[in-house]
Amino acid sequence: MKVLLVGEFSRLHNSLKEGLQELGHEVTIVGHQDGFKNYPVDFPLRKKWDSGILKKIKIAVHTLSKFDISSYLTYCQFQKNYQNFMHYDVVQLINENSFYCQYFYEKKILQFLFKNNKKVFLLSCGYDYLNVKYCFENPNYKSVIQAYLWNRISAKSFANVLKFRTPSFKKLHDYIYTNTAGIIATDLDYHIPLHGNKKYLGLIPNPINSNKIEFEPLEIHGEIVIFHGINKANYYKKANDYFEKALDQIAVKYKSKVSIITTRDVPYNTYINSYNKAHILLDQGYANDQGYNALEAMAKGKVVFTGAEIAFAKHYNLTSRVAVNTIADVDYLVHELSFLIENPDEIIAIGKRARAFVEKEHDYIAIANKYLETWTKY
Structure with missing residues (x-):
C-alpha cells in the first residue's frame, strides 16, 4: 500500500510510518518542521513570515486586505512538490488544519489531495472542530478548555484552539467531514467526544516504537x-x-x-x-x-x-x-x-x-x- 501521512507534531506519524514500513508498505510524510521539536519529515514545509518584522508586516497586510501571506507561501511550497502528493492508496490528515493555513488555501490544498488520491482519513489527536465544540458544551469534561474557562489562559494564547469555533473553520470542518472516509481517534480524550458520530471509525492507540x-x-x-x-x-x-x-x-x-x-x-x-x-x-x-x-x-x-x-x-x-x-x-x-x-x-x-x-x-x-x-x- 502507498500511504501519505500529512502533518507531524508528536512523532505519531513517524512511528506509524516505521510500523507500516516494517510491514512492507511505502510511506511518505509531508508537514511543517518548524519549532523546537523538529520531527523528521520527508517533504518539510516552512511557515514563513511568522516572526520578527515580517510577521508584523504580514499582520498589517491581513488587517487591511484579509490576505494571509504565510498561508499563500505554504500553498506555494505544496504546489512546488505537488507531483509527490498524488496517486496514494491512503492519505491521512493529522488534524483539520494540517497545513496551518487559513480557510482559502487550506481548502485548495485539500481539494488537490481529495481529487488525486484514493482515500483520505482524518485523525482526531488534538484540537479540532468537534472536539472543541464538545469540550465547550461539556465544561465538566476534563480538557484544556477548562483552563481557559477558569481564566488560566488568555484568549490570545488560546487562539490556536478558539479558531476552531470561527465560521471559517466550521466551513473547513464541514468540507473535510464530507470528503473523508472517516475519523480515527488516537486516545480517549478524542474518542469520548466522537462517540456515536456516524463518521467515527474508532480508537486506534498511539503507536510507539519501543x-x-x-x-x-x-x-x-x-x-x-x-x-x-x-x-x-x-x-x-x-x-x-x-x-x-x-x-x-x-x-x-x-x-x-x-x-x-x-x-x-x-x-x-x-x-x-x-x-x-x-x-x-x-x-x-x-x-x-x-x-x-x-x-x-x-x-x-x-x-x-x-x-x-x-x-x-x-x-x-x-x-x-x-x-x-x-x-x-x-x-x-x-x-x-x-x-x-x-x-x-x-x-x-x-x-x-x-x-x-x-x-x-x-x-x-x-x-x-x-x-x-x-x-x-x-
Whole structure:
C-alpha cells in the first residue's frame, strides 16, 4: 500500500510510518518542521513570515486586505512538490488544519489531495472542530478548555484552539467531514467526544516504537529525580503552573531527598534524553489518557504524571496504576508526589508496569496493522 501521512507534531506519524514500513508498505510524510521539536519529515514545509518584522508586516497586510501571506507561501511550497502528493492508496490528515493555513488555501490544498488520491482519513489527536465544540458544551469534561474557562489562559494564547469555533473553520470542518472516509481517534480524550458520530471509525492507540526507546528498570539509591519539561507555548495548557508550584513545595518538604530537573523548549532529541536519569516525569494535567510524550516516557519505565482517569483504566482493563492520574490541583500533586517519595518501591513497580503497558497496547507494528485494517475496511 502507498500511504501519505500529512502533518507531524508528536512523532505519531513517524512511528506509524516505521510500523507500516516494517510491514512492507511505502510511506511518505509531508508537514511543517518548524519549532523546537523538529520531527523528521520527508517533504518539510516552512511557515514563513511568522516572526520578527515580517510577521508584523504580514499582520498589517491581513488587517487591511484579509490576505494571509504565510498561508499563500505554504500553498506555494505544496504546489512546488505537488507531483509527490498524488496517486496514494491512503492519505491521512493529522488534524483539520494540517497545513496551518487559513480557510482559502487550506481548502485548495485539500481539494488537490481529495481529487488525486484514493482515500483520505482524518485523525482526531488534538484540537479540532468537534472536539472543541464538545469540550465547550461539556465544561465538566476534563480538557484544556477548562483552563481557559477558569481564566488560566488568555484568549490570545488560546487562539490556536478558539479558531476552531470561527465560521471559517466550521466551513473547513464541514468540507473535510464530507470528503473523508472517516475519523480515527488516537486516545480517549478524542474518542469520548466522537462517540456515536456516524463518521467515527474508532480508537486506534498511539503507536510507539519501543525498540528505539531503551528501558532501564528504575533503581533508587539516593535522591529521587523528578523531571519537568516545559514548552513555553503550552505552559498553561499542560498545567505547568500547577506543577511548578507543587515542585516548590516538594523541594522544601523533602530537601536532600529529591533532585528536580527543569528544561524549557529543548529540541525533541534533547528532551527525550534529558530525563534518562529521572524516576518521575511531570507531563500534563488536563487529560484523560496519555499523549505521545507521556507514552515515550512510560516506555522508558518512568512514573509519569499525566491523564490516567477511571475511563482509561476501564478501557484497558487495568487493575494497577501504569501512570499517575493528574489534575490541576497543587495540593493533590504534592500529595501524590509525597506518596511516591515516601514509598520508593511503588515508583519501581509503576515504572515496570508502564513499560509493559506500552509494549502491550501501543506496539508500533500492531498499531500499524490496526490502521491497515481500518483503511481497508472503509
